[in-house]
Amino acid sequence: MKVWxxxxxxxxxxxxxYTAYVVIAVYLLLSFGATFYAAYFxxxxxxxxxxxxxxxxxxxxxxxxxxxxxxxxxxxKQGTLEFLLTQPIGYGELVFGKFLAxxxxxxxxxxxxxxxxxxxxxxxxxxxxxxxxxxIAEFLIMMxxxxxxxxxxALNSHTILxxxxxxFCGWFVESVNFxxxxxxxxxxxxxxxxxxxxxxxxxxxYQPLLQGQMSIGSIGYFLFLSYGLLWLNKIIIQYNKK
Amino acid sequence: MITIKxxxxxxxxxxxxxxxxxxxxxxxxxxxxGPNGAGKSTLMKLMTGFIRPTQGEVLINGKNIQSxxxxxxxxxxxxxxxxxxxxxxxxxxLKFIAGLWKQKKEEFIDNLGFVLENLQLREVLNQxxxxxxxxxxxxVGVAGALIHRPEILILDEPTEGLDPNQKYHIHQxxxxxxxxxxxIVSTHxxxxxxxxxxxxxxxxKGHLLWNGSPQDLQQVSSEGSLDKAFRLLTxxxx
Numbered sequence: 001m002k003v004w005x006x007x008x009x010x011x012x013x014x015x016x017x018y019t020a021y022v023v024i025a026v027y028l029l030l031s032f033g034a035t036f037y038a039a040y041f042x043x044x045x046x047x048x049x050x051x052x053x054x055x056x057x058x059x060x061x062x063x064x065x066x067x068x069x070x071x072x073x074x075x076x077k078q079g080t081l082e083f084l085l086t087q088p089i090g091y092g093e094l095v096f097g098k099f100l101a102x103x104x105x106x107x108x109x110x111x112x113x114x115x116x117x118x119x120x121x122x123x124x125x126x127x128x129x130x131x132x133x134x135x136i137a138e139f140l141i142m143m144x145x146x147x148x149x150x151x152x153x154a155l156n157s158h159t160i161l162x163x164x165x166x167x168f169c170g171w172f173v174e175s176v177n178f179x180x181x182x183x184x185x186x187x188x189x190x191x192x193x194x195x196x197x198x199x200x201x202x203x204x205x206y207q208p209l210l211q212g213q214m215s216i217g218s219i220g221y222f223l224f225l226s227y228g229l230l231w232l233n234k235i236i237i238q239y240n241k242k
Numbered sequence: 243m244i245t246i247k248x249x250x251x252x253x254x255x256x257x258x259x260x261x262x263x264x265x266x267x268x269x270x271x272x273x274x275x276g277p278n279g280a281g282k283s284t285l286m287k288l289m290t291g292f293i294r295p296t297q298g299e300v301l302i303n304g305k306n307i308q309s310x311x312x313x314x315x316x317x318x319x320x321x322x323x324x325x326x327x328x329x330x331x332x333x334x335x336l337k338f339i340a341g342l343w344k345q346k347k348e349e350f351i352d353n354l355g356f357v358l359e360n361l362q363l364r365e366v367l368n369q370x371x372x373x374x375x376x377x378x379x380x381x382v383g384v385a386g387a388l389i390h391r392p393e394i395l396i397l398d399e400p401t402e403g404l405d406p407n408q409k410y411h412i413h414q415x416x417x418x419x420x421x422x423x424x425x426i427v428s429t430h431x432x433x434x435x436x437x438x439x440x441x442x443x444x445x446x447k448g449h450l451l452w453n454g455s456p457q458d459l460q461q462v463s464s465e466g467s468l469d470k471a472f473r474l475l476t477x478x479x480x
Contacts, residue, residue, distance in 0.1 A: 005341030009327075016329040079325030083386070086290040086321075087342045088314045 006097025030059045048130035065166035068149025071098045073162045091238045106142035130212035137209030140222035147229035154236045174202045249298035258284040260448040271420035273439040274428040281448045282428040290319045318392035324383025328372035343390040357385040377408040394424045413438050432468040446476045
């Protein structure tokens with residue numbers, strides 16, 4: 001109930017401040033631009049809409065921080081955080097309520113793509129299961145980026161700084177090869193090291209989902225990361241008291 | 243209702259509050275006074291659990307506000323400058339807060355009527371907060387703290403920047419609501435204290451200098467003036 005109160009306030013806030021319209025417009029523009037120009041949509045068979053999903057992590061990393069940058073930073077700037085934290089609502093409820101608002105908005109972005117996919121299905125034969133797998137992958141990375149954005153907003157008092165920091169951290173998670181973290185294990189236990197290779201890497205989990213290879217490991221990677229980031233967010237809000 | 247024990251707040255080497263002991267009961271209208279930077283707002287933030295004390299504790303109806311957030315359910319608090327969400331209308335704002343207090347529709351309508359009537363906000367109910375005058379914004383802040391009709395109302399400089407008419411209305415409201423509830427108000431305007439307070443707590447440089455009735459405080463000055471008493475006490479003499 002309280003979670004829903006926070007979520008609806010935040011969700012409607014996107015529309016009250018016109019953030020929603022800008023985010024939707026930029027997301028659609030970048031998505032279609034990337035699909036048709038950068039990913040050569042007409043040159044591939046695209047039964048799994050790979051041209052569309054290929055650039056989604058980069059586009060979402062650009063767009064979603066605009067939703068999350070204000071979450072906590074604006075509350076601190078306006079002074080409303082003091083009011084909010086003296087209301088009878090748990091820290092976890094507050095964090096989850098804000099995250100839920102961002103996730104609901106992400107669902108709206110996915111819904112906006114449905115007419116495009118439906119239209120394509122009349123032109124080419126689509127691999128429905130593969131597309132569902134890709135949409136789940138997209139939703140999972142949306143969760144991860146939103147959780148990351150919320151956390152970074154809690155660490156900042158300036159919204160622009162929160163946006164840029166989220167952008168950088170998102171890029172870091174997406175692009176960096178984290179194999180160096182499991183390298184010590186590989187030195188002592190080569191077999192185990194070989195199994196762990198790539199386990200921390202974003203692409204290791206995102207790419208199979210795009211190809212329709214859903215696995216508990218890949219889904220768990222994104223869920224675990226999102227949960228961990230939200231937990232950190234809660235700790236920061238709770239212990240941010242001077 | 244509120245018991246403050248051995249409360250100390252330190253920022254680095256600066257002691258914002260030093261070993262404060264106080265208790266407040268129902269039906270009191272307490273004015274926290276002191277020069278700017280005396281520690282009034284710090285004391286309010288500690289009473290509402292927004293910041294942690296370096297030492298000591300604040301109990302609200304026996305519950306330690308730092309370890310048991312259910313103590314917050316007795317409180318209505320308006321921080322300094324009445325922070326609000328400018329993009330919301332007054333109605334949306336009050337409904338949002340009522341949602342945090344899990345109020346049912348009938349209860350919300352009843353409480354909404356109460357705050358609109360007492361704070362004269364009916365005419366701006368559907369107006370965006372960002373378009374309101376300072377006076378209305380202050381009153382919306384108070385309305386937000388009052389929407390659940392708390393037993394304890396804590397107001398940090400609620401009349402700052404208001405015109406005399408608006409101040410009068412706030413004073414009248416405090417007097418009325420304070421008959422059956424505990425109200426704690428911070429200010430550095432002594433005319434307000436004279437007009438409304440039942441009890442004065444004077445803080446200076448983090449120390450408690452006075453805790454008693456405004457009439458007794460007046461007697462500190464040979465001319466029987468609160469202003470003079472304030473200057474006398476905060477000017478170095480204790």
